[in-house]
Amino acid sequence: MHFDLVIIGAGAAGLFCAGQAGQRGLKVLLIDHAERVAEKIRISGGGRCNFTNRDVGPANFLSDNPAFCRSALARYSSQDFIALVQKHGIAFHEKHKGQLFCDDSSDQIIQMLLKECAAGGVERWQPCSVQEVQTLSAESTEASAARFELQTSRGPVRAHSVVVATGGLPVPKIGATDWGLRLAKRFGHAIVEPRPALVPLTFDEQAWAPFSALAGLSLPVAVSTGQGKGKARFLEDLLFTHRGLSGPAILQISSFWTEGQALQIDLAPEHKLLPLLQSAKQESKRQLGNELASLFPQRLAQAWLERLGLASQRPMPECKDKDLQNLAQQLQAWSLIPNGSEGWRKAEVMRGGVDTRELNSQNMESKRVPGLYFIGEVVDVTGWLGGYNFQWAWASAAACARSLHANTAIA
Numbered sequence: 001m002h003f004d005l006v007i008i009g010a011g012a013a014g015l016f017c018a019g020q021a022g023q024r025g026l027k028v029l030l031i032d033h034a035e036r037v038a039e040k041i042r043i044s045g046g047g048r049c050n051f052t053n054r055d056v057g058p059a060n061f062l063s064d065n066p067a068f069c070r071s072a073l074a075r076y077s078s079q080d081f082i083a084l085v086q087k088h089g090i091a092f093h094e095k096h097k098g099q100l101f102c103d104d105s106s107d108q109i110i111q112m113l114l115k116e117c118a119a120g121g122v123e124r125w126q127p128c129s130v131q132e133v134q135t136l137s138a139e140s141t142e143a144s145a146a147r148f149e150l151q152t153s154r155g156p157v158r159a160h161s162v163v164v165a166t167g168g169l170p171v172p173k174i175g176a177t178d179w180g181l182r183l184a185k186r187f188g189h190a191i192v193e194p195r196p197a198l199v200p201l202t203f204d205e206q207a208w209a210p211f212s213a214l215a216g217l218s219l220p221v222a223v224s225t226g227q228g229k230g231k232a233r234f235l236e237d238l239l240f241t242h243r244g245l246s247g248p249a250i251l252q253i254s255s256f257w258t259e260g261q262a263l264q265i266d267l268a269p270e271h272k273l274l275p276l277l278q279s280a281k282q283e284s285k286r287q288l289g290n291e292l293a294s295l296f297p298q299r300l301a302q303a304w305l306e307r308l309g310l311a312s313q314r315p316m317p318e319c320k321d322k323d324l325q326n327l328a329q330q331l332q333a334w335s336l337i338p339n340g341s342e343g344w345r346k347a348e349v350m351r352g353g354v355d356t357r358e359l360n361s362q363n364m365e366s367k368r369v370p371g372l373y374f375i376g377e378v379v380d381v382t383g384w385l386g387g388y389n390f391q392w393a394w395a396s397a398a399a400c401a402r403s404l405h406a407n408t409a410i411a
Helices: 012-023 037-045 066-075 078-087 107-119 177-184 205-212 248-254 275-284 289-292 298-308 321-332 388-410
Strands: 001-007 028-031 050-053 092-096 099-102 124-127 130-137 147-153 154-165 192-199 218-225 232-240 243-245 263-266 334-336 349-354 372-376
Touching: 012 028, 012 107, 012 192, 012 388, 037 107, 050 078, 066 334, 066 388, 078 107, 078 298, 078 388, 092 289, 154 177, 154 289, 177 192, 177 243, 205 372, 232 248, 243 248, 275 321, 289 298, 298 321, 321 334, 372 388
Parallel strands: 001 028, 001 154, 028 124, 154 372
Antiparallel strands: 050 099, 092 099, 130 147, 147 154, 192 349, 218 232, 218 263, 232 243, 263 334
16 A cells, blocks of 8 residues: 555544545555544543643743744634634633643644544554564656555555654553654664653652651642753742652743752742741730641641751741741742652653654654654643643644655755
């Protein structure tokens, strides 16, 4: 069988690219090894899919080659995808900092993408595994001639172009694998070392013992890591867990954190604690524990007083200045070093992937193998938490589909 285009991976990027390419007149085959389509979309955003962000720019992405994402993001914006969602009559809402979610269910986005594929006459084989991808020797001078042969569980297929949209390593229980990375390596591509991103962080069990009882407690914080130009800082909610820290603040900073690096956490980012405590010493007769509980959740206040050996029953006028200074310092500049993360099981995305220095930023095509493309999460472009990674999927897929259409039109 011969196709203009075979796309491997029926997730966000693969589905969108297939629909876009099919509607441009290409004969498209979409292959995925999983039984269910787009499971990562289905479970995203608590089942409501944070499908994009109103404010997306290159600064919201991490890569060893930071400028790479600029072209694709500029040519397919979040407004473009929002227009598609509206065209399909999907109701949505803005939840926080530009993050857009379906009012109903993430399945609406999946069905929208499937309808787009149907409109483009896309053929989908699922479940179907790909055992091998081989380049063919030049059999014709025509630009439309087959350049690849794929050995699949449903038989051999030939195609003019192949798009790898196999995603990253997070959530292996829904079928995530390193297949796309292994294929890239086989064709000579460098790989930026993959690691879990947007992931909860963990701590040594003994060191975390004083905080494990706070599991389930959440509060807004400022969290930072790194130094100088490499410093990252986020103002988001933090969640205590039995093994460490999670919540949007930690998921965000985890993409920037490296092993051995400390986190700095301000547990009261909207206050200057020392002046408040000093004022309370002069004006309040309340106990230290009650005063602190007026600023923090009570469990947190009590845990910190116990950690620092301060009596919660002590009246504020009797508190020592040095104790109040230390308390304010500990709460607003808490420094701690994670011993790791919850790994691929809990990570939302992968940082790293196919080195973008070996891809064309205009169309995602390999500079090593003509006709071979990489899009979405398999590429070394990682977005912040908040719909940015989906927008990269849509933008990289659109850039690829436009190029494929242009190349076929020339043929």
